[in-house]
């Protein structure tokens with residue numbers, strides 16, 4: 081292990097953008113399929129893994145939604161969430177904000193309470209058993225209608241005090257933020273923080289809509305904002321963080337190589353950038369691998385890496401007290417680490 085690698089693995093980190101469904105490892109997908117009496121179209125976990133050759137976001141989403149079929153019972157949602165949190169703990173993550181998109185399940189007849197109770201119980205157990213702080217962001221799918229999103233909002237209200245915020249994922253191009261103005265207004269009116277995937281495959285104008293029309297609290301991805309310098313200035317002025325996912329962008333062909341990833345340009349533009357794994361099982365890396373590979377490819381300095389980790393905590397939906405303790409833990413770690 082290089083010095084940078086061991087430094088990054090041990091560095092206290094926040095992960096603000098990961099989809100629980102995207103942390104379903106091939107082995108677990110097979111185990112859950114067997115437990116639930118389902119047959120997968122791949123012969124083995126390694127055959128499934130070999131199918132992870134994506135050409136764009138939609139080619140990934142097709143497989144990701146297919147994988148979601150194995151999650152049926154409350155214990156399934158518990159197990160996949162608990163497995164991610166155990167892995168995150170080993171990875172030096174002390175704060176995790178997890179996304180889940182219940183419509184993949186509820187539209188197939190799985191009860192909303194099955195999804196919510198399984199995930200929230202794993203989050204609560206991890207707080208006790210692993211001392212990892214985590215919370216849940218419920219996402220709506222943008223290829224569905226605004227009425228579908230509103231229905232989801234109504235369904236999750238019984239758990240509203242245990243939800244960090246509402247987000248949105250799915251096929252971006254053709255489904256701009258403006259399609260969901262009323263939905264996000266309703267989320268805000270009900271007291272939720274809001275985030276949306278924007279500028280992953282979509283143009284800068286989608287990021288602008290997220291900022292100006294939806295008035296989001298955080299932007300998931302945001303890469304394409306760089307094409308609009310005035311928008312960049314506005315995002316900086318509003319102190320909005322971007323949850324950037326470099327290995328995801330690489331695997332979904334948003335960038336031709338990590339060397340050409342806009343992470344450095346986003347940082348240089350003064351944006352509040354965080355690094356995250358998105359769907360770690362599908363994209364070949366958890367948050368540490370994202371940081372390690374970016375450090376190598378973009379020749380990030382120790383200060384760059386520490387700033388990225390600090391940004392994770394300043395952008396997290398946590399109390400000032402939790403934030404200050406996390407930042408202090410980074411300071412102590414850096415002071416004690418011998419490069």
Ligand code: ADE
Pocket residue numbers: 099102137144248249250251277280328358359
């Ligand atoms: N859902 C899971 N991963 C996603 C991504 N990278 N973009 C949009 N929606 C997603």
Ligand code: ZN
Pocket residue numbers: 097099249277300358
């Ligand atoms: Zn995502």
